[in-house]
Amino acid sequence: MSTDRRIVLFDLFGVIALHQRPGALAEMAARCAAPADAFAEAYWDCRPPYDAAQWSAPEYWTAVLRWLSLPVDADTIEELRLADIDSWSRVDHRMVAYVQSLRDVAEVALLSNIPADHADAFLAAQPWLGNFDHVAFSGKINAAKPDPATFHHCVVSMRAAPADFLFVDDREENVRAARATGMDGHVFTRLDELAPAIATWLPARGNAAR
DSSP states (O other): OOOSOOEEEEOSBTTTBOOSOTTHHHHHHHHTTOOHHHHHHHHHHTHHHHHTTSSOHHHHHHHHHHHTTOOOOHHHHHHHHHHHHHHTOOBOHHHHHHHHHGGGTSEEEEEEOOOHHHHHHHHHHOGGGGGSSEEEEHHHHTOOTTSHHHHHHHHHHTTOOGGGEEEEESOHHHHHHHHHTTOEEEEOOOHHHHHHHHHHHHHHHHHHTO
């Protein structure tokens, strides 16, 4: 069932924001004198519970350091935490402008896998997020994509129906998960391919209400 609303639900990193700054993990590895490959393995393998708010930042970084058999101390944890946040701070300004322009014809929402402390820093640095109709961060809602709970959160919070949404993400498994909940989905590659896809979807949704 649809309430005949038009809601474009965006992923953040790899769509509106850029992926992690190249070389950032190697720099963090060097800060704690760890091999770059081993650091990257620990960083990503320990990440899911941090993204889903099951671990705090100190718990996450403690797990990473222990994985690497390195000493755990508060100063190192804080240095790595801040470096990590900085490495995910870049945005695609063309995408920011495009997404904001959509608010003339649709509701715009955000669903991102991002730890709570990263989300707080990103919100403080990017005031344009305040123009969204809804923002959902995994570290704030205690679930991470592709968990269906993330999409249900957006549906319930916006008092909408799944069929009202077009979900845009650069990861195909997340788009598949959104479609399984009843949303439309689009795998993002670039803006000049996304804009016509959304333009086609919006009139189609509008015509359905007539």
